[in-house]
Amino acid sequence: MNRRRLTLRCFFQVFLRTFVLQGSWNFERLQNLGVLFALAPALRQLYAGKALQDAYRRNLAYFNTHPFLGAPILGAMLNLECARSEGRPEEIEVDDFRQMVMAPYAAIGDALFWGGLRPFAAAIALFFSFKGSFWAPVIFLLIFNLPHLFFRTAGLWLGWVQGWKVTETVQRYNLPDVAIRLKEGTVVLLGGLCAYLTFQLLRGEGVPIFCGLAVVPVVLLCGWATRKGLSTLLLVWSATAIAVALVRFF
Amino acid sequence: MTIVLARIDSRLIHGQVLEAWVPYCKATCIVVANNEISPVQKIVMQAAVPSKMHVYIDKISEIAEQFYHGKFADERVLLLFSSSHDALEACRLGIPVTRLNLGNMHAGPGKLRYTSTIAMNAEDIDNFQHLTESGVSISVQSVPANRETRFSKLLKRKIPEC
């Protein structure tokens, strides 16, 4: 196995450096400097002199993916770089591999973490925050970061061990469908949250509870308005103005 | 058969397409028309899409033929190209594109950067001019929440040399 040449210490260095993958995000080649920065300790172990310079240059090419799903890609790139430095033929070249997976993995990561897990964690934590509990941010961070850190560590490790075959492992878990389930869960939780808030308000103000059903059309109307391109800022301002006016006249 | 969005995006299937445009357009099917996709890449790309959505990835001529035979008759299609050249070829082969969205076009040697995400060379502009003449309306918008910019307006901008 190639692992003889890359020490565990080097792996750990790469792992720590993946946390600043987007540190110098630029419009020219997006995360490319981050990739170079993350892989540099490993490249220095594998190559020297002219070969090292070439390796640096190769890794300066365009790169962009989701920061968490970047871990398995970087891991696999480490593995493929090892193979390359030893002159071992691999089915896929490093450059082709990263070219191929970065966009689809960006899609998976965006859907799973930004679209799925983050709103899910926020919806749960908001129940606690409206209760005035100090634990709300802690709960949010725990729900979000346990899967996040698992992906970073396991992803980099599996990529390193399995090489480009890590794509098969990732595929097995059918992450885009997991993301959809999380989103469905979020929609239900948000329904509950809105009902909870409305109930508390109406009971406090002594308004009959069935009036709370009016919230559903309001939500649908606002949702439609945002879809049509009305900015959230204007919506919040005008809604506040309407609420102030209504309270004053009734 | 409706093409709800035809888009040029050098990254093809990625987050902006799946997380922003698919829900916005209520697309049911993603069609990628590209001549250079390897079988492995095809599998990786298909794996990024939720299983309820249909994905077709094929050569431009094949896709055009399937459009002709009405394969996508009851789908809401989101059509993706990777370059202006592919879009022009698709139109010439009869894929019914009336509006074209420019999402990401990467910088490269000899290309000028028109917006932060769009870089074009003379050939690209030429291709788009041909498309405009054949009645396709072209605009730049990377995600639905951003403002849409007409292509003709884009060309009037002063471009810094890069």
Add this chain to the structure above:
Amino acid sequence: MLISWTHLLIGGGAAVITGLDRTAALQFMICRPLVAGPLTGLMLGDWLVGMQVGMLLELLWLGRLPVGAAIPPDDTQVAVGSTVLAVSLAEIGDGNSLAFVILCVLIAMPLGKAGQFFDHLARARNGRLLMRIEHTLDNKEGCSEYCHLLGLFNFGVASLATYVLIVGCGTPVLRYLGPLLLPSLTPAADWVKILFPIIGTAAILGMVNVNRSITLFSAAYAMALLLLWLA
């Protein structure tokens, strides 16, 4: 009625830490208003105000994802800035903290638009780092990959600039408009408080790709309301 320097500096520290977490480093999501608000509040000695800011703002732009080159509105700095304003200028609020917190958020929100601009600027500046690394590659054996870390500096400055703008413009606006607007906002404060999450929910429902999201939402809403009502 001016913000004390200590508050301003502490807030600036919070702005940089949470701002970096947004894109440049870590991504532990301490940049979300729900965390950034209470964190800033805690540093200023009143976490509850920060929590109120956080829960008002959290859902509003949650559906705007940082995908590819798209830059979502800077809700992090809006949260940090509003918290600093609400804690430091609490005298204007005069006892009714909720209405004042809402006012701070309403005023900070449009100023936060500048965040997108500064973020864009930082990313454009990062392009120079690329040239710098390529330059060292051409001339020397090795390469200083540490140029990359200068990008963190650019992002940090962008966050700080947004924060300074929000607090700097927010303070005079609050001083002059606050006493005018507060009397009418105060009786409606409890109603406005739930408007924020409701509009946020609507924005998320408008953009989420879930089949029958409206059905799911309405059923969950009706069920929860009935349970609370009849229980």
